[in-house]
Structures are given as C-alpha cells and as structure tokens.
Amino acid sequence: MASPRTLFAKIWDGHTVRAATPETPAVLYIDLHLVHEVTSPQAFTELRRRGLTVRCPDQTIATMDHSTPTTPRQRDGSYRIGDALAAAQLTQLAQNCAEFGVPLLELGHDLQGIVHVIGPEQGLTQPGMTIVCGDSHTSTHGAFGALAFGIGSSEVGYVLATQCLLQQRPKTMEIRVDGRLQPGVTAKDISLAIIAQIGTGGGTGHVVEYTGSAICALSMEERMTICNMSIEAGARAGLVAPDETTFAYLEGRPAAPRGEAWQRAVRGWRELASDAGATYDAVVQIDAGTLSPMITYGTNPAMGMPVDGTVPDPDQVADPARRASLRKALDYMGLEGGRPLLGQPVDVVFVGSCTNSRISDLRLAARASAGRRVASGVRLLVVPGSQPVKRQAEAEGLREIFEAAGAEWREAGCSMCIAMNGDQLAPGQYAVSTSNRNFEGRQGKGGRTFLASPLTAVASAVSGHVADARRLAGGECRKRGVA
Amino acid sequence: MNRITSFTARVVVLPIANIDTDQIIPARFLKVTDRAGLGAGLFADWRYAPDGAPDPEFVLNQPAARGAEVLLAGDNFGCGSSREHAPWALPGWGFRAVISTFFADIFRNNSLHNGLLPVTVTAGVHQSLQQQLQRQPEAAVTVDLASQTLTLPDGTSVTFPIDPFARHCLLHGVDQLGFLLGAEPAIRDYEAAHPPRIGTFAVRSGAAS
Numbered sequence: 073m074a075s076p077r078t079l080f081a082k083i084w085d086g087h088t089v090r091a092a093t094p095e096t097p098a099v100l101y102i103d104l105h106l107v108h109e110v111t112s113p114q115a116f117t118e119l120r121r122r123g124l125t126v127r128c129p130d131q132t133i134a135t136m137d138h139s140t141p142t143t144p145r146q147r148d149g150s151y152r153i154g155d156a157l158a159a160a161q162l163t164q165l166a167q168n169c170a171e172f173g174v175p176l177l178e179l180g181h182d183l184q185g186i187v188h189v190i191g192p193e194q195g196l197t198q199p200g201m202t203i204v205c206g207d208s209h210t211s212t213h214g215a216f217g218a219l220a221f222g223i224g225s226s227e228v229g230y231v232l233a234t235q236c237l238l239q240q241r242p243k244t245m246e247i248r249v250d251g252r253l254q255p256g257v258t259a260k261d262i263s264l265a266i267i268a269q270i271g272t273g274g275g276t277g278h279v280v281e282y283t284g285s286a287i288c289a290l291s292m293e294e295r296m297t298i299c300n301m302s303i304e305a306g307a308r309a310g311l312v313a314p315d316e317t318t319f320a321y322l323e324g325r326p327a328a329p330r331g332e333a334w335q336r337a338v339r340g341w342r343e344l345a346s347d348a349g350a351t352y353d354a355v356v357q358i359d360a361g362t363l364s365p366m367i368t369y370g371t372n373p374a375m376g377m378p379v380d381g382t383v384p385d386p387d388q389v390a391d392p393a394r395r396a397s398l399r400k401a402l403d404y405m406g407l408e409g410g411r412p413l414l415g416q417p418v419d420v421v422f423v424g425s426c427t428n429s430r431i432s433d434l435r436l437a438a439r440a441s442a443g444r445r446v447a448s449g450v451r452l453l454v455v456p457g458s459q460p461v462k463r464q465a466e467a468e469g470l471r472e473i474f475e476a477a478g479a480e481w482r483e484a485g486c487s488m489c490i491a492m493n494g495d496q497l498a499p500g501q502y503a504v505s506t507s508n509r510n511f512e513g514r515q516g517k518g519g520r521t522f523l524a525s526p527l528t529a530v531a532s533a534v535s536g537h538v539a540d541a542r543r544l545a546g547g548e549c550r551k552r553g554v555a
Numbered sequence: 556m557n558r559i560t561s562f563t564a565r566v567v568v569l570p571i572a573n574i575d576t577d578q579i580i581p582a583r584f585l586k587v588t589d590r591a592g593l594g595a596g597l598f599a600d601w602r603y604a605p606d607g608a609p610d611p612e613f614v615l616n617q618p619a620a621r622g623a624e625v626l627l628a629g630d631n632f633g634c635g636s637s638r639e640h641a642p643w644a645l646p647g648w649g650f651r652a653v654i655s656t657f658f659a660d661i662f663r664n665n666s667l668h669n670g671l672l673p674v675t676v677t678a679g680v681h682q683s684l685q686q687q688l689q690r691q692p693e694a695a696v697t698v699d700l701a702s703q704t705l706t707l708p709d710g711t712s713v714t715f716p717i718d719p720f721a722r723h724c725l726l727h728g729v730d731q732l733g734f735l736l737g738a739e740p741a742i743r744d745y746e747a748a749h750p751p752r753i754g755t756f757a758v759r760s761g762a763a764s
C-alpha cells in the first residue's frame with residue numbers, strides 16, 4: 073500500500089516533469105502563470121534577447137495593478153497617469169503582452185484588479201494546480217488547495233519560456249487551528265497571531281498546510297487572507313485542503329469547468345486532501361478560542377500583539393539582538409515600550425490590498441462604518457481589489473455607506489499597500505492598514521504602519537486613534553466578523 | 556552568466572537584523588523596465604537625507620566602503636517581497652556576497668540567479684567576524700565557492716551551505732534557462748499526458764463558458 077501523502081506531496085508529485093537527482097533539482101510543471109507590470113519587463117526582455125516565445129499563452133494572464141492610479145477616473149472613463157515612469161511600465165506590459173500574445177486585463181478592462189484577487193474571482197485558481205507569479209503573495213491562491221508561490225523575475229522568464237521551474241522540494245509544516253473564534257476576531261487576526269508566534273522566518277523552507285476546525289469553518293475569502301500572509305512567516309506557500317466551501321465558491325465562475333467536466337473535476341479534487349496518517353516536518357498548534365483582534369506595533373509583521381495589549385519594552389528583552397531590533401523598530405515607529413497602542417492617534421486608514429480587499433472585507437468595513445463618520449483629520453481610503461469587487465460593492469450600496477462616512481472610494485489596485493502609485497503616507501504619519509507589510513517605508517518613506525483587520529482599521533478611522541472594534545457602540549462584532 | 560570561483564574583498568558591516576527587501580530597494584525604485592542602474596536605489600531610505608544628499612553617517616557613504624564587495628548584515632536578511640530588484644541593486648552597487656545567519660527563501664534563490672552569493676554562517680562566526688572587522692575595518696575576507704568556504708581576516712575558514720545545483724551553475728557558467736530548455740522532450744511528454752487545466756484567453760474576452 074502506498075504510504076499516506078500530504079496535499080502538498082500529491083500536487084508536487086503530479087507536477088513533476090523530471091524528478092530531482094543528487095545533482096539537479098526537479099523540473100516542476102506550472103499550470104497557471106500570473107503576470108503584472110513590475111516584475112515582468114526584464115523577463116520579456118530576456119525572451120526577446122534569446123529569440124524565445126511564450127510557450128503557453130493560454131496558461132498565462134497579465135494584469136495591471138501595482139503602479140496604477142486608484143484615484144477616480146476622468147469623465148470619459150480613462151485614467152490619468154501622472155507618473156511618467158509608471159506610465160512607461162504600463163505601456164511596456166501592454167507591448168509585451170501584444171508582442172508575445174499573452175492575454176492582458178489592462179487598466180480600463182472591466183476585470184482588471186490585483187493579481188491575487190482576479191485569479192480566484194475568475195475561477196482561474198483551482199484545486200490541485202501549480203500557480204506562480206513574480207510576487208510573494210502568490211501564496212494567496214493556496215486557499216484553494218493549489219501549490220502557489222512567488223518567484224523572481226528570472227524565473228518569470230523561465231516559466232514564460234518553458235512553463236516549468238527548477239525546484240528543490242520544500243519541507244512541510246502543519247499549522248493546526250482548532251476551536252471557535254471569539255466575536256470581533258477575523259482571519260486576519262489568525263494570521264497576525266501565527267506570525268507573531270513563529271516569527272518572520274518561522275516558515276522558511278516550508279510549505280504550510282493550514283488545518284483544523286477553525287480553518288474549515290472559514291469562508292474562501294477568509295482562507296485567502298490566511299494563505300496570503302504565509303509569506304510573512306517566511307513560508308514558501310500556504311495551503312488549505314479543498315472542500316465543499318471551495319467547490320461552492322468555484323462553481324459557475326467564468327474559468328471553472330462546467331457540466332460533466334465540473335463533476336469530473338470535483339471528483340479529482342476530493343482526492344487531494346492529505347491522507348489520514350500523513351506526516352509533516354513540523355507542526356504548530358493554535359487555539360482559535362484564545363485569539364484576540366491583533367495589531368502590529370513594529371516594523372515587521374511578527375511584531376504583533378492583541379489590539380488592547382501593551383507594546384513590549386526593550387528594557388525587558390533579555391536577548392541583546394532582539395532588544396536592539398525592537399528598539400530600532402520602536403524608534404522608527406515613534407513609540408514607547410510598555411504603553412498600550414489603544415488611543416494612539418492615526419492619520420490614515422487603508423482598507424485594501426490582496427490581503428483584505430475582497431467583497432467580504434468591504435462588507436465588514438462597511439458594517440463598521442455605517443452610521444459613523446471618519447474622525448476629523450483622518451483619511452480613510454477604501455480600495456477594492458478588482459473592478460468586479462468594486463461593481464459588486466456599489467451594487468450592494470457599500471459605496472454610499474463609505475462615502476457617507478467620509479471615506480474615499482477608489483479604483484481597483486494595490487495602492488497604499490506598496491505606495492508605488494502616488495497613494496502614500498507622508499514621513500511620520502501613522503496608518504492602520506489592512507495590508508500585509510509594515511516594513512519601514514513600505515507605505516511611503518518615513519510612514520508608520522499598524523497592520524490590522526478591516527474591523528480594527530475602520531474602528532480606528534472613526535475613532536481617530538487605534539481602537540478596539542469590540543468596544544465600538546452598536547456591536548457589529550457580536551457576530552463573528554465576516555459575511 | 557559569468558563564472559564565479561573565489562574572490563577576496565573588504566567588507567561593509569551593516570549589523571541590522573531583519574533587513575527586508577523594501578529596505579534593500581524601496582518600491583519607488585521598481586518603476587523601471589530594465590535592471591541597470593538599480594545600485595543607486597540600494598538602501599535608499601537609509602542612505603540619503605530627505606534633501607537627497609548622501610547621509611555621511613550611513614556606512615555605504617563612508618570612504619572605507621569604497622571598493623568593498625562583501626556585505627555583513629544582521630540576522631534574517633531579505634525577507635518580504637520577491638522583487639529581484641534587490642539582488643540586482645546589491646551587485647549594482649558592487650557587492651558580490653552577503654553574509655548573514657539566515658536568508659529568506661526567495662531572496663536567496665533570486666541572488667543565486669544573479670551571481671550574488673548568500674553566505675550563511677553561524678551566530679558565533681558572525682559575531683567573531685564582526686569583532687575582527689571592528690579591530691581591523693580594512694581587513695578582507697575570502698569567499699571560495701568551489702570549496703564553499705569563507706576565510707575570515709584572522710585566517711580561520713568556515714564552510715557555508717549552498718544549493719548544489721546553483722553552485723554548479725555558478726562555477727561552470729551554466730545558464731538555468733538553457734538547462735530548462737534542454738528538458739523540452741520531458742516537458743512535451745508531460746503535456747501530452749496532462750492536458751492544460753485552464754484557458755486564460757476566454758477570461759480576457761469574457762467568452763469563458
């Protein structure tokens with residue numbers, strides 16, 4: 073009898089074109105390659121230089137998201153791109169896609185959006201696939217039980233040319249989250265708690281599989297939030313076994329199989345879950361019932377704590393290297409150890425990014441905004457992850473709720489997650505952000521980021537300072553967070 | 556790809572832990588379509604004062620850094636974004652190797668594609684090297700890829716791990732894309748046995764059925 077295999081092993085084995093030898097890594101086949109404007113130009117240049125073509129254009133799709141403006145469009149529906157460098161990069165992507173025959177969801181296309189939002193939305197992301205993109209948050213797609221990971225631009229070129237990558241087999245880690253979340257605690261909080269526990273390097277060299285009753289209970293969009301943040305713990309990829317929730321989400325999506333093919337696909341997908349008795353190289357256990365809404369106080373995503381907690385005091389940290397790193401982070405953040413974050417004034421609140429810009433995130437944010445006003449002096453930006461998310465939110469009346477609260481309603485894109493498009497913090501400003509990285513300068517040079525869930529973000533926007541959504545009057549937190 | 560064997564060079568010491576790729580090269584420098592010139596953006600937020608002038612306090616701007624080819628960084632180097640611009644910017648400035656106790660996966664992999672050597676050492680070696688360089692800032696280290704050794708200024712040698720295939724490629728000038736293209740028959744066989752799982756054109760045209 074074959075020995076029990078993990079979900080990861082089944083996907084890996086099913087995509088091995090040529091097995092590894094002692095001298096050479098495995099050749100791994102890639103089913104779907106997602107492309108965006110920032111990490112692909114050098115790859116297309118290399119193809120051109122060598123006279124190569126794109127091997128499988130029909131397994132490749134490009135979008136424009138990182139450096140695109142999200143400010144409202146002009147009256148004729150077109151975008152004004154003020155930044156000449158960004159404009160050149162977008163033009164280059166359009167030229168590359170035209171020349172190499174790659175389908176592109178360009179700015180203005182009604183499906184354009186953040187690369188990790190559009191794949192699942194269109195049903196391109198399916199269980200059992202291998203998916204890559206020149207972007208570290210490709211781990212998002214693992215929520216469907218696909219092996220999805222970020223690659224560099226050289227490898228973008230390899231996949232364009234050969235549809236394959238050279239890969240050393242990673243190790244596996246199970247992160248088991250059991251129990252029930254308390255009211256007001258969301259998928260984002262699970263992620264931030266995991267990263268705070270295992271550190272930014274805790275998952276290095278591993279593909280993580282999230283298991284346990286708390287993970288099974290999550291919606292697809294919540295699972296995407298969790299898998300998205302896997303890279304912040306250093307993991308190569310994050311996976312959730314496909315189940316009825318996955319199939320229900322996918323059924324009827326534009327690129328999903330139909331009819332007889334759908335039935336056949338689902339039968340295959342049911343076989344993917346890790347076999348009973350399969351083992352992992354490492355195991356981490358988390359009790360969901362003990363988790364609080366989380367917030368980061370420092371300059372990497374592992375510097376996180378419960379929103380009503382106390383910022384650690386460097387003087388209390390025994391290890392000198394950790395003490396130095398915490399002190400440097402708090403200096404940058406302009407914070408003092410040993411104090412709470414609740415009440416810390418904020419300048420900007422950003423709801424968006426491939427972590428938290430899907431319709432359920434916007435519903436949650438709208439519920440916390442409804443009937444309230446953004447505090448004076450605070451900017452709340454709400455940036456939908458894609459054009460379809462934007463249309464859906466408008467159809468549901470969410471836009472009115474945000475605008476009535478005084479928030480800015482934007483076009484789809486990465487926006488202030490990476491601050492390449494003009495949406496950015498000024499030096500010294502504080503932001504509560506639903507994105508995934510609080511590195512120094514990530515949201516603008518000198519900007520200071522607190523990462524949190526959409527609920528915490530909006531509670532802070534309406535309070536004018538870091539706030540605990542559970543204490544907002546009205547009680548939208550009584551229900552567990554997400555629609 | 557140029558071959559790499561061994562080189563001896565002076566070291567810039569930047570003993571900060573958790574340097575992420577946003578620090579190595581901030582996102583505003585990514586609005587480029589080629590890989591040239593990225594050295595100017597290396598560590599930009601630390602390197603330049605708000606008015607754009609080089610900050611004389613920052614180690615890369617000090618005269619002693621000139622000509623150095625090895626970076627000694629703190630623990631956990633290169634986490635975060637997959638931007639290959641990071642291992643383009645480091646050699647763009649002149650670095651050929653980075654020494655740390657730990658490298659993030661994607662950064663390490665990207666570096667090896669660009670002839671930048673990630674040299675992983677133990678905390679003890681890291682500390683000792685830092686102390687030696689404190690005493691003798693002008694001292695050099697030798698990085699030898701063939702024997703996978705790092706020789707410290709005091710003459711002690713330690714080995715460092717490196718992916719064997721990447722090492723082979725760097726030593727012999729093997730180009731990984733060329734190697735993959737050589738797998739064409741196996742790729743064709745795989746594709747014959749596994750029809751594509753997806754079609755992206757249909758999505759673009761809105762004609763997906």
Ligand code: SF4
Nearest residue numbers: 209425426486489490
């Ligand atoms: S939203 Fe942020 S993390 Fe996600 S793809 Fe865009 S820049 Fe990267």
